Amino acid sequence: xxxxPDDPPALAFxxxxxxxxxxxxxxGERWTFVVLREVFNGIRRFEDIRRHTGIPRQVLTNxxxxxxxxxxxxxxxxxxxxxxxxxxxxxxxxxxxxxxxMVAVAQWGDRYxxxxxxxxxxxxxxxxxxxxxxxxxxxxxxxxxxxRDVVPVPGPGARLLGDHS
Amino acid sequence: xxxxPDDPPALAFxxxxxxxxxxxxxxGERWTFVVLREVFNGIRRFEDIRRHTGIPRQVLTNxxxxxxxxxxxxxxxxxxxxxxxxxxxxxxxxxxxxxxxMVAVAQWGDRYxxxxxxxxxxxxxxxxxxxxxxxxxxxxxxxxxxxRDVVPVPGPGARLLGDHS
Numbered sequence: 424x425x426x427x428p429d430d431p432p433a434l435a436f437x438x439x440x441x442x443x444x445x446x447x448x449x450x451g452e453r454w455t456f457v458v459l460r461e462v463f464n465g466i467r468r469f470e471d472i473r474r475h476t477g478i479p480r481q482v483l484t485n486x487x488x489x490x491x492x493x494x495x496x497x498x499x500x501x502x503x504x505x506x507x508x509x510x511x512x513x514x515x516x517x518x519x520x521x522x523x524x525m526v527a528v529a530q531w532g533d534r535y536x537x538x539x540x541x542x543x544x545x546x547x548x549x550x551x552x553x554x555x556x557x558x559x560x561x562x563x564x565x566x567x568x569x570x571r572d573v574v575p576v577p578g579p580g581a582r583l584l585g586d587h588s
Numbered sequence: 589x590x591x592x593p594d595d596p597p598a599l600a601f602x603x604x605x606x607x608x609x610x611x612x613x614x615x616g617e618r619w620t621f622v623v624l625r626e627v628f629n630g631i632r633r634f635e636d637i638r639r640h641t642g643i644p645r646q647v648l649t650n651x652x653x654x655x656x657x658x659x660x661x662x663x664x665x666x667x668x669x670x671x672x673x674x675x676x677x678x679x680x681x682x683x684x685x686x687x688x689x690m691v692a693v694a695q696w697g698d699r700y701x702x703x704x705x706x707x708x709x710x711x712x713x714x715x716x717x718x719x720x721x722x723x724x725x726x727x728x729x730x731x732x733x734x735x736r737d738v739v740p741v742p743g744p745g746a747r748l749l750g751d752h753s
Contacts, residue, residue: 430636431629431630431631431632431636432630433626433629433630433631433640434631434636434639434640436708437708438622438640438641438642440702440703440708441622441625441697441708441709442694442696442697442698442701442702442707442708442709443621443622443625443690443693443694443697444618444621444622444625445697445701446693446694446696446697446701447617447618447621447622447693448618450616450693451615451616451617451618451620451621452612452616452617452618453609453612453613453616453617454616455616456608456609456612456616457603457606457608457609457612460606460608460609461598463740464596464598464740465596465597465598466596466598466599467596471595471596471599474599475598475599475603476603477603517700519735519736520696520699520700520735521696522735522738523692523696523722523724523735524689524692524693524696525608526724526738527688527689527692527722528608528611528612528615528689529607529608529611531611531685531686531688531689532606532607532608532610532611533607533743534685535682535685536607536610536611537605537607537745538605538745540744540745541743541744541745542607542743542744542745543601543602543605543606543607543742543743543745543746543747544606544607544740544741544742544743544746545740545741545742545743546738546739546740546741547726547738547739547741548726548727548728548730548732548737548738548739549736549737549738549739550730550737551726551728551730553726553727553728554726554727555724555725555726555727555732555738556724556725557688557692557722557723557724557725558722558723558724558725559688559691559720559721559722559723560720560721560722560723561712561713561716561718561719561720562713562718562719562720563713563716563718565713565715565716567713567720570684570685570687570688571684571714572713572714572715573687573691573711573712573713573714573720574711574712574713574714575628575629575709575710575711576709576710576711576712577708577709577710578698578706578707578708578709578710579705579706579707580702580703580705580706580707580708581708581709582708
């Protein structure tokens with residue numbers, strides 16, 4: 424790849440192993456996140472999710488299968504009284520770890536995309552009831568108010584593009 | 589909508605004004621987030637983004653237009669020496685506010701989807717160089733370690749499904 428002196432430094436690194444890209448291969452689809460929202464909100468059964476969201480049946484089937492395949496949801500049996508056994512979907516630890524993303528997405532949407540009457544859902548701390556959300560902090564315990572003070576640096580898996588081409 | 593006593597409470601509320609769903613209409617597409625990653629990493633020019641990511645030209649054109657339309661990126665002119673005027677893409681304040689989502693997505697991917705040699709990028713605090721990331725906190729200043737201690741409650745814009753049906 425030709426490079427010039429004013430190229431941004433990040434341009435020299437490969438995107439092959441980018442974990443944002445890999446995450447969004449799983450998550451980067453509207454309905455996937457809507458399904459996760461339902462499960463985080465305790466709506467765990469196929470028919471409930473379908474009715475509540477309006478996701479077409481086949482799309483929902485596919486999204487649930489994808490999330491199970493990636494170990495984000497697990498399928499567990501339940502038996503309604505007098506009916507045959509069915510399944511519901513629960514978050515695995517890997518799925519539960521998506522919660523900071525979910526809350527961050529909700530709060531960005533609340534700020535920029537809510538109706539005039541305000542956000543449909545608020546997130547509160549269970550113990551004290553006050554609003555909860557993500558804040559940025561470093562390992563040394565400094566609170567970081569300005570996102571520009573968080574900087575990306577090459578990690579252990581960084582690959583220069585020259586390594587391949 | 590028929591309801592039963594063991595219905596999850598969230599099922600009673602409308603998803604029409606869900607801001608997660610609205611956010612993901614813009615963001616919920618792999619390439620959209622990849623474009624944002626590039627711009628957050630200082631790679632702002634069409635040809636640089638295209639070369640670096642391999643996004644097909646027409647897809648990149650569409651994604652950049654979508655992000656400009658939603659006021660997440662703005663197009664600003666620059667003039668390379670001896671060449672005609674071109675444009676680069678910069679984050680607006682609304683775009684910069686996506687940073688906690690980007691970092692949260694990267695960190696989830698680093699935990700579950702990285703290559704054996706580790707994540708390609710790390711995020712550090714500019715001032716002290718230690719790793720930085722999102723932590724959950726409530727307005728009363730309590731640190732929340734377990735995501736299950738953050739609970740969704742109906743917000744000012746919550747709509748019962750019965751309001752419409």
